[in-house]
Every structure is written in structure tokens, then in C-alpha cells.
Amino acid sequence: MKVSLSQCCFIDCQLYQFHYINKEKTWTEAQQYCRENHTDLATVTNMKDMKRLINISSGYQRGAWIGLNSKAEFTRTWHWSLPELEFSESETNWVKREPNDKRNQGSENCGILNKNMSWEDTSLFFAVDNVILVKEKMNWEDALYYCRDHHHDLVTITNMDDQRWIQEKVKKASTDHVWMGLRYTCTLDFWFWVSDEVVIYQNWADGEPTDDCDMSGAMETGGRHQWRKKNDLEEFNFLCTKD
Known part of the structure; x- marks a missing residue:
């Protein structure tokens, strides 16, 4: 990940409408906010979705939370926050060498969407701005x-x-x-x-x-x-x- 201090925001969706939420929250707080006010954190299943997300959030500085996380207790398996929605490895757009789970010693278990439409794994506590x-x-x-x-x-x-x-x-x-x-x-x-x-x-x-x-x-x-x-x-x- 780019070593810089930048705004941490997130995106959520309701009936396939995406909303950019310009608030600084951890991944867990963002998920709770989306579930209370909309449906859930955004699910990104194709390039069209990614382009739509980038277009509506063109002013953000670095990356935004999406509804992607994993459980690190046993096997590293990624899934979407939206219940019962199946995660497919063929639909991913990870940055090269991601997800690597190295910088945080086993707990980089949440996903962010970068401005260039690539994905990275990071800690759920990431809200450094x-x-x-x-x-x-x-x-x-x-x-x-x-x-x-x-x-x-x-x-x-x-x-x-x-x-x-x-x-x-x-x-x-x-x-x-x-x-x-x-x-x-x-x-x-x-x-x-x-x-x-x-x-x-x-x-x-x-x-x-x-x-x-x-x-x-x-x-x-x-x-x-x-x-x-x-x-x-x-x-x-x-x-x-x-x-």
C-alpha cells in the first residue's frame, strides 16, 4: 500500500445504487453505518461496477472501503459483507502481490477500492486521516x-x-x-x-x-x-x- 496519510472513506449500495459516504470510519464502523442507513457495504462484481464507483467518488484522495473481508482464524477465505452473496476469485481485481497479509502480521482482512480500480487488503482499523x-x-x-x-x-x-x-x-x-x-x-x-x-x-x-x-x-x-x-x-x- 502507498505509505501516505489520506482520507479513509467508504461506499455502500442499495438496490444497485451506489452512494459515496464522505466520512472517516474503520471498516467495521462503515459496515454498521451502511446496514443502518442503506443496505450494506458495496459489492463489486465486475468492471462496470468499479467504474461506476470511481465516477461517483472521484473526489476522494486515496481509497474507499468496499464490502470485502475475510476470516483469518483458519483458512484465508474472502467473502462479501452482503449476506449470502457468493464471492468469486474470477471477479477480483487485486493489486499485484495482493492480498499479501504481511504488513499487519495476519490481520489485513478487509478490502479497499483504489482510484485506479484495483483492490488492496488492509486492517479493518485503517482510518488514519x-x-x-x-x-x-x-x-x-x-x-x-x-x-x-x-x-x-x-x-x-x-x-x-x-x-x-x-x-x-x-x-x-x-x-x-x-x-x-x-x-x-x-x-x-x-x-x-x-x-x-x-x-x-x-x-x-x-x-x-x-x-x-x-x-x-x-x-x-x-x-x-x-x-x-x-x-x-x-x-x-x-x-x-x-x-
């Missing part, structure tokens, strides 16, 4: 409240796709690290995301983290963009998620 880099210098707590007062929350990184997209954005920071929503609790002795997500994916630098009180997680804005524990009172730029 939902992230804002704030170039003010603040300590971790002030950054947290700033995000909650002006946007939504400090950023959460749950997979390698999130990491790859976000590390492109942090290159524009004015500090050598940026705060994330990652915090250590002395009382319970573990790291956690302030969004209540479990810390599964990790990108700590070698030797990190040693568990100390009053520490939070920050990403390097250069080099390998790894995570480091930093004292809460240090002041960095930070990443917020939108509402």
Missing part, C-alpha cells in the same frame, strides 16, 4: 486534556498499519518525540491505552520499557519511529484522534 498532529509542546497530561477538549483523545496504535501511517505524520513534528495515549499504571503494574484498548501490538525500542511510575509512551519522530517511555513532565508535540 482521523489523526491530527498538534505541534504545540505539552506534558503528557496537558496533551491528554487538550485532545479530549478539542478533538477526541490521544492516539491509540493497535497494529502495524496504524504504526506505518502515523509515523509518516510524525515526521512533521517539531519535537524529537510525540506523545501517544500510552500510559503506565504503577498500581496495576501494566501499560495501557487511554482509549481502553489492550496493548497487543508493540513497537518499543530495544531495552524499553522498564516499568517506572509517572511514565507514558512517546514515538520517535525520526529514525525507526520506535516507542520510548518518557517522563510525563517532558514536553512534546502529540497526536490526537478526531471525534
Whole structure:
């Protein structure tokens, strides 16, 4: 996938009418929205459908969700979100070497339609344009409240796709690290995301983290963009998620 930060939108259909929904959502949120407001995420079974979708969504920046996903627990089998609609490999239009399922270590299980009508697999959490880099210098707590007062929350990184997209954005920071929503609790002795997500994916630098009180997680804005524990009172730029 193209390593850039771009708007993540999706497309849905009702009675073979396609609607372009200019909202930033994860694949699961997009599916729920379509099922509640229309019929389902778009099913793309031929080149004519793809051309129609591209025509109605000509203003989007990169790619849009379609109703294509797979279950990775056992065998990699792709299917359409619309119930009882059979998926056919002969109708696919994957980018060369896709679906590869490599960047996200086994969980690139949702499909997007690119502007050139090709398909890619990616994580269902892909909604990176939902992230804002704030170039003010603040300590971790002030950054947290700033995000909650002006946007939504400090950023959460749950997979390698999130990491790859976000590390492109942090290159524009004015500090050598940026705060994330990652915090250590002395009382319970573990790291956690302030969004209540479990810390599964990790990108700590070698030797990190040693568990100390009053520490939070920050990403390097250069080099390998790894995570480091930093004292809460240090002041960095930070990443917020939108509402």
C-alpha cells in the first residue's frame, strides 16, 4: 500500500445504487453505518461496477472501503459483507502481490477500492486521516486534556498499519518525540491505552520499557519511529484522534 496519510472513506449500495459516504470510519464502523442507513457495504462484481464507483467518488484522495473481508482464524477465505452473496476469485481485481497479509502480521482482512480500480487488503482499523498532529509542546497530561477538549483523545496504535501511517505524520513534528495515549499504571503494574484498548501490538525500542511510575509512551519522530517511555513532565508535540 502507498505509505501516505489520506482520507479513509467508504461506499455502500442499495438496490444497485451506489452512494459515496464522505466520512472517516474503520471498516467495521462503515459496515454498521451502511446496514443502518442503506443496505450494506458495496459489492463489486465486475468492471462496470468499479467504474461506476470511481465516477461517483472521484473526489476522494486515496481509497474507499468496499464490502470485502475475510476470516483469518483458519483458512484465508474472502467473502462479501452482503449476506449470502457468493464471492468469486474470477471477479477480483487485486493489486499485484495482493492480498499479501504481511504488513499487519495476519490481520489485513478487509478490502479497499483504489482510484485506479484495483483492490488492496488492509486492517479493518485503517482510518488514519482521523489523526491530527498538534505541534504545540505539552506534558503528557496537558496533551491528554487538550485532545479530549478539542478533538477526541490521544492516539491509540493497535497494529502495524496504524504504526506505518502515523509515523509518516510524525515526521512533521517539531519535537524529537510525540506523545501517544500510552500510559503506565504503577498500581496495576501494566501499560495501557487511554482509549481502553489492550496493548497487543508493540513497537518499543530495544531495552524499553522498564516499568517506572509517572511514565507514558512517546514515538520517535525520526529514525525507526520506535516507542520510548518518557517522563510525563517532558514536553512534546502529540497526536490526537478526531471525534
